[in-house]
Amino acid sequence: MLEDLLARWITHQRWFAGKGRPLDDLRIDSRTSLGALQEAELWHLVLSVRQADALDRYQLLLGLRAELPDRLKHVLIGITHDGVHVYDAAHDSSLTCLLLEGMAQGQDHGPVRFRHVRGVEIDTTQRSLVLGAEQSNTSLVYGDAYICKLFRRLIPGINPELEVVTALAERGAPHIARPYGWIETDLDGNPTTLAFTQEYLSTSNDGWDLALASVRDFYGQLDDICAADAGGDFAAESFRLGAATAEIHRQLAAAFPTDVVEPHDVKRMVEGFRRRLAWAIAEVPELAEHAEIVERAFHEVEELTAEVRVQRVHGDYHLGQVMRTPAGWFILDFEGEPGQPLDERRALASPLRDVAGMLRSFDYAAGHLLADHPDAAALRAKAGEWAARNRSAFLEGYADVDDGDAALLRALEYDKAVYEVVYEARNRPSWLPIPLAAFR
Template identity: 40%
Template sequence: MSESSAPRTAPPRPAAQAAPTGAAVFRSLTGLLARWLPRQRWYADKGRALSGLTLVSATELLPCADGGPTPGLLHLLVRTVPQGTPEQDGSCYQLLLGVRSVLPPALAPALVGRPADGPLRGRAVYEALHDPRLAALLLERLRAPGTLGGLTFQRAHSAAIPSGLPARALGGDQTNSSVVYGEAHILKLFRRVSPGVNPDLELPRALAAAGCDRVPAPSAWFEAEAEGAEPITLGVLQPFLAGSTDGWALALKSLSLRTDFAAAAHGLGAATAEVHLALARNLPTTTLRGERLERSALAMTERLTAAAAAVPALRPYCTGLRRSFDSLAAFARGGGHLDAQRLHGDLHLGQALHRDGSWTLIDFEGEPARPLPERRRPQPPVRDIAGILRSFDYAAGQHRAPGPWVSAWATAAREAYCRGYAEVSGDDHTQRPELLRAFETDKAVYEVLYEARHRPAWLHIPMAAVRRLAG
């Protein structure tokens, strides 16, 4: 890496004070992190060179610089600035780093590197969540509320959190990171963070207060201070629903066995409606009409334009796709309106767990690529519905032997889901197909951009929907 393109260090920016050795430790880690961060699944700026890397805060959860046999644990918030991006538009990431003199072979895949200088010179620095010993320490911190450095740990009054639970990190495609403790709890750590309460903490707490049992209630959480702004939500501990099967796996099994999925889809539609009704009763709602609703249609068009600029395969279909957004704008100009409320925001089959014939919804973070204030904004319920309908198409698109019966499977699932939703909510979105189509199109455009950046082998699935929706 040339000197001109090497990431630079800068003084900490937010209120959380670095540990006494934090700045020195970070300087010794900058080069290692600049190479390691862009390779992580949850890194948001794939394919863009990193021009800046600055320290936001550093907190030693366990001493890191003494060189003894006990592993150290360092919590970092770092800001990355891709080339061509103003520094204020960079992203802030949460890192949990373990430090050992000798790295056990089982932790070798988690190695970040060995600093050549500084307080940690020659020691192994690695992803701490893969170390059961260090992951267990996080659970103990959450069991005993309090403050350490710029971090605050909180616990729900009624939560029972056992001690000594074995920890295991989950793998797979994740935009965040999760650790399961025994069969009792799961801790979700947000990787890309910003000031403000995360919806994955805010909405489940509101639903728990409303008595809605379709969503696990948070047991504990932790935050970081942010000068002049709301605290930054860093992680949420919730009950782990052992024995559950997520809706994605359930749908793929149904397709592989050629079994009917309509009954399960109907139940999921009813569960979605229950959650929407509880959120509408307990959190602010609004109505989108006139200019506000037209702006929503314009935002969809702008997202299409940006996605087409990044994904050339989308460009031939832009004219056809815009017709859906034009229909939404015409609906607004004709006096139409849509009720808006807090939503899941990124609802798909993988965010729904099925156990003993009942559905539970999880992961209320919303679409991670969108700014936090946008994810916390009231939206029409049809956005969540469109997400599930697109997920049925995704499952069908994954089937190895596509054919007419696969299309019939997806159609039956879509219809059953909408029926289940309408029976509970009283709102049948199939009666307004032009609105449903606009939100499905917006979701498909998002999927094209996401797959092109993160999973190119899956790009054909949303592109099939694009061709259908554009026609």
């Protein structure tokens, strides 16, 4: 039975959110044919997976073949009782061309709808390759032209990335990858994004990798060389990234509604910060020695008398979400934190939330190479120097933080670092010194 094959297979996938918990039930909610090519069929499945009280839905591109070629044996799901090989067809480039064709032509296949952005042309001759680095989604790169992100775990509603990027593109916003098309269906009566296709930045470099290269260069140079004189100095790029971030925030404020938060609501926000701090101290007791300095920062925000402007923001902003191209910095992945409800990901927030996320990312880049490093103690001063220089350059480029904002930014940074302490204690104990350093 197909459900039995899928139940045994799905718990081993990188994008499956329920690892480590028993799977109580799996059922196929919908099964839609997307076409057939070269003795292979392509089906779209929506699966419901129950684990205790949790019910999650996932999508799968299912391939069916009488014989499975060697290049696809690593994605075999199983063989049915009548000898049909079923497999994860996201890895089958001879079938995934049907996705491009569907978007280019605006096809409907039963409940699965393919759409393209008005005025674009899609080259359907490009062949796909699966990127291997992702955890929660699966991205297909078509030649050097497109990247199509399949949202494996489905949440009813329009994905914020589709919503934001198409709105920004309509305004001609810079610093985003051009959108081309998407795939959708209905879940619980809501149009729900299944996949989103954008321009593939084939000549780009990942911001995290560039920052680490700069840190590595600085650590390898003589002790009397300052960060400004090091060969791999990153500060100019940090400045440009700050300016690009400010421009994106301006474009988001123009494309979506904005609002202001009254001082009494700011106090309510700070109470949320305090609850997270108490939760984190209960889990990581060594954080308690830093509680006073954090409380002082939270109190400064409570003393603010001005309104706080809020708008749509990126929501999960760090060096891994930006790419440097010959044309400048591009910002990716506007879907927010994937594990959060859509309403929370769409919620208006201070743009300083994104600024705080990027500042924390500079600290992580500086501290990352010190984890398990034999000369970590000797290099700690250099780590602080590199982080301070690039944080300052980013803020200078952003150029939209006044004295009142500084207090809120400090509190947002501490709130982010509090979360990081718990995350690292649970998942990467050797990295725990990185967020703890934020409180010193």
